[in-house]
Amino acid sequence: MNLPLLIGVMVVKILVVFVVFLTTIAYVVLMERKVLGFIQFRYGPNRVGPWGLLQPLADALKLIFKEDFTPPGANRFLFVLAPVIVGLTAFLPLAVIPFADKILPDTLTIYGQKLDLTVASLNRGVIADVNIGLLYIFAVASMAVYGAVIGGWSSNNKYSLLGALRLSAQMISYELALGLSVIGVLMIAGTLSLVKIVEAQQHMWFIVYQPLGFILFLTAAFAECARTPFDLIECENELVAGYQTEYSSMKWGLLMMGEYGHVVIASALTTTLFLGGWQGPFLPPVVWFLLKTFILIFFFIWVRGTFPRFRFDQLMYFGWKVLLPLSLVNILLTGIIMLYMPR
Amino acid sequence: MQIIFFLLAATALISGIMVVIQVNPVRSALFLVLNFFALAAIYLLANAQFIAAIQIIVYAGAIMVLFLFVIMLLNLRQPEEGGAHRHLGQKIFGSSLATAVIALVIYKVFRMIVPPGKPLTPDFGSTEMVAKSLFTDYLLPFEMTSILLLVAVVGAVILARSKVE
Numbered sequence: 001m002n003l004p005l006l007i008g009v010m011v012v013k014i015l016v017v018f019v020v021f022l023t024t025i026a027y028v029v030l031m032e033r034k035v036l037g038f039i040q041f042r043y044g045p046n047r048v049g050p051w052g053l054l055q056p057l058a059d060a061l062k063l064i065f066k067e068d069f070t071p072p073g074a075n076r077f078l079f080v081l082a083p084v085i086v087g088l089t090a091f092l093p094l095a096v097i098p099f100a101d102k103i104l105p106d107t108l109t110i111y112g113q114k115l116d117l118t119v120a121s122l123n124r125g126v127i128a129d130v131n132i133g134l135l136y137i138f139a140v141a142s143m144a145v146y147g148a149v150i151g152g153w154s155s156n157n158k159y160s161l162l163g164a165l166r167l168s169a170q171m172i173s174y175e176l177a178l179g180l181s182v183i184g185v186l187m188i189a190g191t192l193s194l195v196k197i198v199e200a201q202q203h204m205w206f207i208v209y210q211p212l213g214f215i216l217f218l219t220a221a222f223a224e225c226a227r228t229p230f231d232l233i234e235c236e237n238e239l240v241a242g243y244q245t246e247y248s249s250m251k252w253g254l255l256m257m258g259e260y261g262h263v264v265i266a267s268a269l270t271t272t273l274f275l276g277g278w279q280g281p282f283l284p285p286v287v288w289f290l291l292k293t294f295i296l297i298f299f300f301i302w303v304r305g306t307f308p309r310f311r312f313d314q315l316m317y318f319g320w321k322v323l324l325p326l327s328l329v330n331i332l333l334t335g336i337i338m339l340y341m342p343r
Numbered sequence: 344m345q346i347i348f349f350l351l352a353a354t355a356l357i358s359g360i361m362v363v364i365q366v367n368p369v370r371s372a373l374f375l376v377l378n379f380f381a382l383a384a385i386y387l388l389a390n391a392q393f394i395a396a397i398q399i400i401v402y403a404g405a406i407m408v409l410f411l412f413v414i415m416l417l418n419l420r421q422p423e424e425g426g427a428h429r430h431l432g433q434k435i436f437g438s439s440l441a442t443a444v445i446a447l448v449i450y451k452v453f454r455m456i457v458p459p460g461k462p463l464t465p466d467f468g469s470t471e472m473v474a475k476s477l478f479t480d481y482l483l484p485f486e487m488t489s490i491l492l493l494v495a496v497v498g499a500v501i502l503a504r505s506k507v508e
Contacts, residue, residue, distance in 0.1 A: 131392065138396075149412075165415060169412065172412075
């Protein structure tokens with residue numbers, strides 16, 4: 001037992017996952033611009049590097065060197081706090097999502113010291129196997145709305161405030177459907193730990209047992225990420241840019257990273273809950289996980305390129321009168337089937 | 344462990360006091376969120392992960408967002424100058440009442456001989472244990488709470504219903 005070395009291994013593992021996540025976010029932005037360009041018969045970014053592959057780097061440099069402006073009359077502390085919350089809540093769920101089965105051997109010898117890597121599941125493809133993993137993700141995700149609300153309020157701008165109000169109403173409405181749509185999965189798997197949920201899908205993906213739950217979860221996730229059919233918070237023709245109106249420079253960059261981080265996390269979580277996570281034949285687990293996640297991310301972008309936007313009353317109607325009853329029906333059906341069809 | 348507990352307890356107490364003494368309602372609400380987080384962390388220290396997560400999801404994630412929503416919608420301004428002398432009678436009455444209640448509580452607590460409780464099992468706060476006790480020992484209060492909430496929902500719908508028949 002060598003504590004400093006174990007902590008060192010843990011830190012390295014977290015750093016690797018974090019860097020991969022940040023790179024993914026940067027390239028998801030590029031992927032979105034490319035795919036949207038394809039859908040709209042344009043080229044998309046193609047100037048920086050081959051096929052525009054260095055565009056994220058150029059974007060980041062541009063954002064860092066832009067003027068960092070705080071509007072007069074804004075609450076300075078809260079104005080800075082908001083992007084921090086948005087970024088943090090986008091990164092935190094990553095800790096419990098399993099991306100592979102085993103990535104390291106059980107014991108490792110570093111500098112002649114034998115390390116037992118089964119401690120704190122260091123050898124597993126997950127940072128922390130928490131027994132309330134799914135609840136943890138919901139808890140962290142429910143904090144994301146504070147970033148937008150605080151940012152919109154502290155900007156001292158009518159459009160920002162209206163955007164923040166819309167967002168909080170939307171989040172509250174769709175969080176219910178999101179939470180209830182995964183209950184079916186929990187009933188079948190019998191656990192809240194994401195690692196165990198993936199292991200329970202060894203023989204069959206949960207999308208087969210929970211087709212309705214999958215559709216409901218994905219729809220509610222679109223709304224929670226405020227992506228296109230539900231992107232009323234940044235409806236340009238009404239609200240300029242919603243709660244982000246007054247943000248500039250890297251603060252705006254952090255808000256954007258948070259937004260795309262939510263898309264990546266939502267895709268990864270859908271993969272974990274319904275599509276069998278890292279399980280799959282022939283290819284290594286990490287590849288399967290990334291493949292499924294990126295197919296879902298592509299689906300997010302595809303919908304953005306092809307769907308019009310809801311009106312706000314339609315959004316509320318859909319959330320409360322369609323999604324919520326359907327997710328309750330899903331729980332009931334799952335319960336009945338589990339009761340009368342013992343496996 | 345003890346140091347972490349006292350740090351969290353101090354955070355909870357200070358943020359609780361800040362909730363009361365802040366003039367700006369939005370800041371009050373945000374300090375209340377901080378308070379909830381400190382409480383959730385204390386639950387985690389006590390090995391009650393499920394209760395900690397529910398504390399964050401329900402209180403910080405849902406109820407406080409609605410609070411903030413209402414505060415922003417009403418757009419409460421800071422009270423105008425000279426507010427210190429308004430409602431003087433209420434302030435004196437309220438603070439003396441609060442002091443009396445605190446004195447009573449402290450008196451009772453010090454008088455009471457606390458019976459030694461049963462030692463907790465290590466998994467008392469896990470999802471399974473909470474569910475088991477909710478649906479066996481405490482089933483009746485649990486179901487009655489749900490009826491109470493239903494009554495509140497029906498009442499809210501009737502109050503919010505437009506008068507057009």
